[in-house]
Amino acid sequence: MNKHILEGKWKQVRGEAKAWWGKLTDNDLDRVAGKFEVLVGLLQEKYGYTREQAADEIERHVTDFEAGLKEDLAMTSRPK
Numbered sequence: 519m520n521k522h523i524l525e526g527k528w529k530q531v532r533g534e535a536k537a538w539w540g541k542l543t544d545n546d547l548d549r550v551a552g553k554f555e556v557l558v559g560l561l562q563e564k565y566g567y568t569r570e571q572a573a574d575e576i577e578r579h580v581t582d583f584e585a586g587l588k589e590d591l592a593m594t595s596r597p598k
Contacts, residue, residue, distance in 0.1 A: 521554040524580055528552030531583060538579050541565065 524531060532547050535557075541564040542550075550557045554576065561572035 523584060524554050524557070524576070525552035527583075527587075530587075531580065534579070534583055538575075539564070 528551060531552075532550075535547060535550075536542060536544075539561065542560060546560050546564075550560065554573075557576055558569060558572040561567050561575060562569060565572075567575065
């Protein structure tokens with residue numbers, strides 16, 4: 519995952535992040551503001567993840583999120 523995706527699409531990802539990691543509060547998500555390292559730290563704090571586990575979680579979710587966006591775009595651009 520490109521860390522720039524997290525920063526660039528944070529407003530879209532933020533809502534999903536709340537569903538992915540329910541222990542994160544709105545204030546936590548405001549603090550993250552798309553910053554990968556801040557999110558890693560919060561996941562370590564709230565879930566007891568290692569840094570590697572937290573980074574892997576973020577990577578997996580954001581990659582899936584990006585794939586979903588591309589799939590949605592492909593479906594909307596198909597001729598009917």
